[in-house]
Amino acid sequence: MEDDRVFNPRSTVKRSGMVYGPLTLVLLFLVAMLVMSLFFRVDKIEVINASDYSDREIIDASGIETGVNLFFVDRFSAASMIFADLPYMDTVSITREMPDKIIIQAEGSAPAAWIRWDDEFWFIDRKGRMLGDTTELKTAGYPEIRNLEPITAMVGVEMVVEGINEGRLAYASELITALQGEKLIGKVSWIDVKDPENPAVYYDNRFTVYFGPNEDVAFKTALLRSAAEQMSSDDSGTLRYTGGSNWSFSPD
DSSP states (O other): OOOOOOOOHHHHHHHHHHHHHHHHHHHHHHHHHHHHHHHOBOOEEEEEEESSSOHHHHHHHHTOOTTSBGGGOOHHHHHHHHHHHOTTEEEEEEEEETTTEEEEEEEEOOOOEEEEETTEEEEEOTTOBEEEEEOTGGGTTSOEEESOOOSBOOTTSBOBOOTHHHHHHHHHHHHHHHHHHTTOGGGEEEEEOSSTTSOEEEETTTEEEEOOSSSSHHHHHHHHHHHHHTSOTTOOEEEEEEETTEEEEEEO
C-alpha cells in the first residue's frame, strides 16, 4: 500500500523554529545574566554630599557594598534606609554609572522651627519632618510653631496630622519656606496657625502679622519685608494683609 503523505520541507523548518526559538532566547538571557554578574560589579561608591553627615555614614546607611552586582542594587530600598537611619536628610538620589559605579547624591535637612509636643521640644524642618527632640535652650533662634498638633511623630518622618491640623501644617510649611527665601526666618519668634485661614506671625519683636488665606505666601512675605522697612524703629503693633500689595497697620 502506497504512502500518500507529502513531504513538505518548509513545514519542517517552521516546526524547528518554533522549538528552538524560545530555547535560544532563554539561552541568550542566561548568557546576558552571566555577563552582568561577572563584569558589572560595584567597585566605586561616590557620594555627592551636601549634608552634615560624613560620606561613610551615608554609604553605611544605604547598605550598598562593593562587589555586588551593579544592576541588582535596589536603589529605592537603599534611599529608604538612608532616610530611616539619618533623620537630618532631606533628599537622596541614587544612580548607576557604567560599568562599576554607584553615585549617591545627598542633601541634608536643617531645623527650621520647633514645636511643643508631648511635653517635649521637637525640631522640625521646612516640610514638617520631625528631626528629634531637643532642649528649650537650643531652640533659641528658631520660631515656635504654635497650635500644631500631630497625632504621632517619628524622627526623620513628616509628622502625622489630621483634620484642621492638615491645613495648619500646610500653611506653616509655606510660611517657613517663604520666610527662609526672604532671609527673614531669624526675625520670627513664633508662628501661630490656630486659624489656618489667617495665621499670625510675631515679627522683629514688634509686629503681630496676619497673612490671610494660604495663597501667594512668598509674595506676601516679600511685601512684609518692604512694609516693615518703611516703619519707624519705634513702631510696634499689628500688620494685616488686605489684598494686592497692601498691608494695614494698627499701632499698639
